[in-house]
Amino acid sequence: MAKLGSDEVVDAFEFAIRLIGPKSVVVLDRLAVGARLRRSDDGDYTIELRDELPDINFACAHEMAHWALREVWKYSGNDEERLANRLGAALLMPKTLVEGVVRWRGGGLRPVAPLARMVEVSQTAAQLRIAEVIGDERAVVTRSGNLIVRNAAAVDWSDPRIPQTLRPGVRHPGLAKSLLHGGIDEGRVALTVRRAG
DSSP, X not given: OXXXXXXXXXXXXXXXXXXXXXXXXXXXXXXXOSEEEEEOTTSOEEEEEETTOTTHHHHHHHHHHHHIIIIISOOOSTTHHHHHHHHHHHHHSOHHHHHHHXXXXXXXXXXXXXXXXXXXXXXXXXXXXXXXXXXXXXXXXXXTSOEEESSTTSSOTTSTHHHHHTSTTOXXXXXXXXXXXSGGGTTEEEEEEOOOO
């Protein structure tokens, strides 16, 4: 099995080739499906990726995580998408790397964009991985108002103050808010909730 250092920045394409095989990654034209893992009749796997994906490194790592869940851990549950997201993020953003970027850039939302650029992932993925590693309460609000959190218990969204802070011009002292920019994150808002006490 391919080995990595605990803080090594990973190129998901190279890692997939080392792990799954030399013909495992295929980049297709802009009309292809975004990303998917395919298994041929002879049992070989291929990760197919559209060439213009803004977070192509993460897409490759996510599909490689599907392979690992199925082939290494023999997983067949309903949670495969969420687990593939977490495994892909952990592969591309190891704990020591995330901690180093947080030390370098400081807390709150400042390390999100540099981490995303460094490992070529979306700022949403970087935001949620930072939350997982340092254990704070972060979320991403999409343009449509959906909330993406690192786990279901991360933020108590039943708190009546939280939805009010998402309205334009309304501020809450426990909430840091910033617009995420670039690629699939255009127009999304990143939130860090600081609990009192």
